[in-house]
Amino acid sequence: MADFFHMGGYAFYVWASYAVTALVMVGLVVASLRGRRRTEAQLRLLQEAMPGGRRRRGRDGNEA
Amino acid sequence: MHRFANPAQFLRLANVIQPWALAVTVALLALGLYFALFASPADYQQGETVRIMYVHVPSAWLALFIYTSMAVASGMALVWKHPLADIIAKASSPIGASFTFVCLLTGALWGKPMWGTWWEWDARLTAMLVLFFLYLGHMALLNAFDDATRGQRAAAVLALAGFVNVPIIKFSVDWWNTLHQPASVVKMGGPAIHSSMLLPLMLMAVGFTTFFVWLLLVRVRTELAAAKVRAMRMAQVHEAARPAGGAAEQRGTV
Numbered sequence: 001m002a003d004f005f006h007m008g009g010y011a012f013y014v015w016a017s018y019a020v021t022a023l024v025m026v027g028l029v030v031a032s033l034r035g036r037r038r039t040e041a042q043l044r045l046l047q048e049a050m051p052g053g054r055r056r057r058g059r060d061g062n063e064a
Numbered sequence: 065m066h067r068f069a070n071p072a073q074f075l076r077l078a079n080v081i082q083p084w085a086l087a088v089t090v091a092l093l094a095l096g097l098y099f100a101l102f103a104s105p106a107d108y109q110q111g112e113t114v115r116i117m118y119v120h121v122p123s124a125w126l127a128l129f130i131y132t133s134m135a136v137a138s139g140m141a142l143v144w145k146h147p148l149a150d151i152i153a154k155a156s157s158p159i160g161a162s163f164t165f166v167c168l169l170t171g172a173l174w175g176k177p178m179w180g181t182w183w184e185w186d187a188r189l190t191a192m193l194v195l196f197f198l199y200l201g202h203m204a205l206l207n208a209f210d211d212a213t214r215g216q217r218a219a220a221v222l223a224l225a226g227f228v229n230v231p232i233i234k235f236s237v238d239w240w241n242t243l244h245q246p247a248s249v250v251k252m253g254g255p256a257i258h259s260s261m262l263l264p265l266m267l268m269a270v271g272f273t274t275f276f277v278w279l280l281l282v283r284v285r286t287e288l289a290a291a292k293v294r295a296m297r298m299a300q301v302h303e304a305a306r307p308a309g310g311a312a313e314q315r316g317t318v
Contacts, residue, residue: 022168
């Protein structure tokens, strides 16, 4: 096990590479999911504020 | 193809693909990591540092793959002016920039023990750095204009013009004398790499790609919702500015 973590003396380089990769991928996931949650919350708020409740395509209904 | 350019159709398709992409990603990365770290041999020259390859090379491939798909989306956006193509390009570039960054950093971490230097201004490394700046430029241009459409057009032109860099990166190791080793997987005459190392490399590469697909769908979904939010805000502004009783001027607000 100690051998495994030692990586033939290159532990720093090998583990730092995997750590950087993992950090960036996790960061991307967190940022993207957080962005989606925030935007969808904004959308819900706006849709609730719209008179007549949820509408998909704005207010073209009462035209003409 | 045009059928999926419709956002509603696209979302339906995305709903089907997304859970599968996530499941496949988790499975491939788990399996890939097992082979990359435990069940593959050390290199006879590079020792254990060869394991850096299993994150370095898939990141590089993905960075190029994302740029290529971004250039295709940008071309489609310029020709057909379809908003979904712009959204795909916009959702792609931060992911591409991230993987280019991973590639550069893991490359430095591999270069130090094997070449004796973190960085060298040779063709492959410099072209990869240019790719990183192209991604950053794309992201910056998108936000540089008050008029979002102008930003999208400028970013699309940059993405297309910058595409010349992709074949330069691929063939840089053949065209110039460089520290970087030449291609050993995608080359004439088949891969020159033992299957015990090719297997983890491929598992990680495909896993990275499905990860990109999943993440892209999440971000496209976000952008579609953001577009709806902008349209509704715009409608509200028009509503507020409209003199009472004037219902005639509503066309084109959404």
